[in-house]
Amino acid sequence: MQDVTASLPIAELGLDTRTRNVLIGAGFSTVGDVLAAIEEEGDNALTNIKGFGPKSLTDLKGRLEEHGFHLPDAAEAGAPRVAKALEEEAMLAATLLAEDADIALEAALEEKSPEPAAPIAAEEPKAAAPVAAPPAPKVESLDEPLSFSQRLRATFAHLRRQPGSGAWVYGMIGLLVIVALMLPPISLLRRLGIVGYTTISAENNSASHPDGLTISVDAETFDDKLRVRLDSAPREVFLMGDAGSALKKAVEALPAYLEVKSPLYQIQTRGNVEQPVTIDVLMPNGAEPWETLDLYTWSGESWEWVGSDLHTEMAEHEHISAHVTDVPDNIVVVQVGTVTQTVSTFLEPGDNPAAAAGMLDEINPTGLLLGLEGGFVGDPTGLLQPVEGDAYDVLPTLRNWAPGAAVNHGLLSDLLTVPEIQKAHIAHIVQLCTESGFAGADVDYRGVEFNERDAYSDFIGALADALHAEGLRLTVVVESAAPTNGGWDTGGYDWAALGAAADAVKVPFPDDPAAYVETGAAQRLLDWATAQVSRRKLRMLVSSLSAERSSAGIDHISLEQALAPFGEIVALSNVAQVEPGSQVMFGFSGQLLSITPQENAGAYRLEYEVGDGEIHSVWLGTASSLALKLNWARRYHLGGVAVADVLAAGNAAGIADAVTGYRNGIASPAGQEMNIVWTISNAEAGVGQQSSPLTEPDYVWTVAVATGTYTVSAAIAGFDHGAVPVSVGAPEPEVTEVVTATGDLDASAPAAAASAVTDECLDASYVADVTVPDNQQFDNKEAFVKTWRVRNTGTCDWPEDTVIAFSEGSQMGAPESVQVGALGSGAETDVSVDMEAPADAGRYSGIWRMQTAGG
Structure with a gap:
């Protein structure tokens, strides 16, 4: 029965938490591991473990006997067997130590040895006729030097052949000392990182740890060798500070917003590998919601984010993957909690900054353009200036484009290719911020081409270093990503590199509210973006205005402009003389083709035809549709949002409340239906008022009034859409x-x-x-x-x-x-x-x- 159940996990024996954690931390994961250790070394195999005393041993034995396991007596672990095992372990350990020394020596020689000279041809002497001789013992070729391991074996063999001299006795004593150092709990070779490595190559392209960690390379492209040794500290052991003194500081420095969900995996590597390596970690139990899981590593001084993406394609095989060239020393899965969200906006000409109080943390005034020789075009003194005591920081936005004008790629190209211009530009930005008291700079340079990708990342990295040296921040705006098969095309913007350098990266998200449904384009972009940029640095960039799409692109317009395609109210019946009791029909004069409610998004999509026959689409910007977008940023625990146009005229009612609610962590309001209000009045007073859904732009008035002249008017979302006079009289x-x-x-x-x-x-x-x-x-x-x-x-x-x-x-x-x-x-x-x-x-x-x- 023992052979069948020896694989029973330690965790299922019913031990108390501390005893279980100590055993697991010492490498005993199954009952078979414990039985084998006791059989080979007796009770000392367990009591020598730090934190495992006699009481723990008694408890363990009791649990084992309850499960029907037979425990060997101390006498069963006989001295001859121990001595033989010690000798074999010592010989093996010495051999491994010697072989590793050989490997290190060979590697050092390969690095330092010059290229061998070409051999000089020489005539071989003629061999003499063979003479019969007794067989000689096999010896190593004199042309090949003996390795350290071969010399070590030869030394032991020589000592064995000279027992009379006492050398063998002293040799065995030394051997036993070595064995004591090699075996648990000391395990010197393992502590020194000499044994336990697996070689990864194109032929053997992965190594795994039973706790759920796998290191792998691409078998088709990997042409190097990497030696790895994988260990793990159970989550509870690590968090209790029992995973070693080196990791106690890591536990103490763990930020409050990071919750450890997996064991701490330790990765030791040998070899200089610059090719991609994949780290896969199985999804820990109890780690929902998965969308806020990240990988982090402890550098020895601080916790650092490791870019990773979720893989949930196969049930029961969900995992998190990271693709790196610099393999971290350790890795852990964490749940990222909510952090303080930063809300920013661009301040365009005509916007009202007075509305920012209580709603915004950061304002980016526009008006400075990239100029010649690394300078600016525009007056910095004309920008919004920081005032002590304001609730928001001011970071001016720098652009190489202006609304309605083409992107100036020529000046950007000079900036990226001429070192003197780049150096001057960085100096001008730092000077602008320090002299004016700005908290940093916001860079929004468009038109970066793919072949300029690395150069632009290097520029942002250099600018970030210069600003950070002065205690200033850098935020970067990128252009929209285009979906590809399984990913997103970011063109000339390397999001990972920009996110590593800047303090925040503002990513444009779709204008279409339909993209924000479950598994929609917005969620797919969030899943991908949070693998490129730390979610604490990632900011969702959206507009609070309505959006109109045409063949020329997307323009953000006021709600009044968005509703203009309805046109003015018109009478569809003769209103010159209407009899009391009759019905009169009204509609609108516009060329609307469709009005589609997007109920899940709290918005509407209009389609209408313009004069040249082109069809335009309009998404109405409502408070509920904006709140829906911001909810996704909250759900993924992003570091904040950038809400463009929130200070502009033309926003729908409730927009400011939606932004303030996000900033304060308040649930967004439920979507409200947009209506058309029809009002009947005469010269003396109002007669009546009725409303109809936006999707029903017709109105039938049953004339139940006295004779006279009346006016029927229409308003959509509070905006006037005209009036029609109606004469009511006798037939x-x-x-x-x-x-x-x-x-x-x-x-x-x-x-x-x-x-x-x-x-x-x-x-x-x-x-x-x-x-x-x-x-x-x-x-x-x-x-x-x-x-x-x-x-x-x-x-x-x-x-x-x-x-x-x-x-x-x-x-x-x-x-x-x-x-x-x-x-x-x-x-x-x-x-x-x-x-x-x-x-x-x-x-x-x-x-x-x-x-x-x-x-």
């Missing part, structure tokens, strides 16, 4: 209209009436739409038949020459008139007209009247 018997209206390529028939044309006994009234009801939509140039049902409400019959005739508006391909014919008083009939939807999208109406030959 005029001589005229009643038939109206057809279309919207978004639709055709509809509002209330139509008949006409008494000559005699007072002739009259007509509208009964119903038989075909094409209100708001019917059609494709461009689609043919349809509009049919009204009308009634003869006069006291005499209609004559044979009665027709329905087009009067005004859009005729929609219909004839001028259509025959109706005679109809008895009180009778009803259906009147049909063939029509065709116009070729252009829009809303159309036409007025038709009943007539006789006499007019």
Whole structure:
């Protein structure tokens, strides 16, 4: 039974926490490890471990016996067996020590030895005839020097052959001393880092530790050799300070926002490898949420972030990977907690900085452009100046572009290729900050080409060093990344290098609110970006304004501009004379093609057609859509956000509250529906007000007021969209209209009436739409038949020459008139007209009247 269950983990024996941790920390992970140690060395194999005393031994033995394990007595571990094991271990240890010495010696000789000279040809002497001789003992070739290990073995063999001299006795004593040093708990060879290494090469491209660490290289491209030794200190042992004195300082220096989730893995390497090495760590238990896990290493002085990415493609095989060329001495998985979020914005001309109090930590005034010979264009004194006591820092933004103008790549190229210009530019930036009291600088240079990637990173690194030497900060703005197959293309901006140098990297995120759903583009970018830049340095860059996308790119516009495609309110019915009790339809004059609510994002997308036929998309900037974006920054525990345009005019209501809520860690407000408000009023007072969703831009007013002149006005999100006068009065018997209206390529028939044309006994009234009801939509140039049902409400019959005739508006391909014919008083009939939807999208109406030959 023991052979079957010897693999039982120590953790499952039911030991107390300290005893379990001490055993695991000493390398005993299974019951089999403990039994083997006791059998070979007796109880001392355990009691010699620091922190493991007699009480712990008694507890352990009791637990083992409860599980049915037989423990050997002390007598069972006989002296001959121990002596033999000691001798074998000593010989092995000495051999390994000698072999490692040989390896080190050979490496040193390879480094110091000059190239061998070309051999000189010489004629070989003729060999004499062979003479029979007794077989000689095998010896090493005199041409090849003996290695240290071979000499050590020969020494032991010589001592064995001279027992009379007493040398062998002294040799065995020395041997036993060596063995004592080599065996646990001293394990001198392992403590000295001489044994326990695995060689990684193209043929054997990985090494693993059973606690979940793997070091590997690319077998196809790796052409070097790396020797690694992997160890681990259990999480509890490490955090209790029992993983060695060298790591106690690491525990004490652990920042409060880092929570250790895995063992501390120790990595010892031999060899100078400059090729990529992959470090994979299995996902620890209880480490959710995974999106805020990072790898960190202890440098001996401080904790440093190691760029890593999550791999969750295979269930039960989730892991964190880091790709490095400089292998760290140790690695640990940590959960990064929430840090103080920094909120910044650009201060553009016309913005109001007074609104920054309580909302912003950093303001970046714009207006300085990269100039000739490393100088600036612009007046630094005209920028927002820092004032002692302000709640925010001021870091001016430096650009090589201006809104509406082309990027000046020529000056940027000079900066990156001419050392004198770069040196002068850095000096000017430092001087600007120190003389004006700025807290640092914000660099937003665009148009960096891929072949300038390293040069730009070097410039940012040099600028960061110069600013940091003066106690100043550097933030860097990069251009948008383009998604690729499995990653993101950042062009000339090496995010990892920029993040290593600068204090913050501002990354533009998508304008489309649809990108911020679960597993959407924004989350994919966050997963990738946090593997390139420490999340504490990463800042999400978004705009608080609305965004309009066209073939020329994306422009950020005010909410009022974003709603302009709705146009002005128009009446879709005749409002010159409206009878009390009737219905009047209103709409908008714009060329909107669609209004799509993005409910998960608390926003709307509009599509409309401009004069040249191009389709534009508009995303309305609302407080709820901005809050959704900022929630992602909070969820990934980023160091902050940069909210462009937050101080600009034209933001939607509630934007400042959304930013302040993020900064103060307050839950964002729920999304609010955007409505259209319709107001009916007259000269004396308001009559009524109704609202409709933004997705329903039509309004039907049931006239329930006294005669008089009224005004129907429309407002969207508080912005005025015009008004239409409506005259309400008694019906005029001589005229009643038939109206057809279309919207978004639709055709509809509002209330139509008949006409008494000559005699007072002739009259007509509208009964119903038989075909094409209100708001019917059609494709461009689609043919349809509009049919009204009308009634003869006069006291005499209609004559044979009665027709329905087009009067005004859009005729929609219909004839001028259509025959109706005679109809008895009180009778009803259906009147049909063939029509065709116009070729252009829009809303159309036409007025038709009943007539006789006499007019």
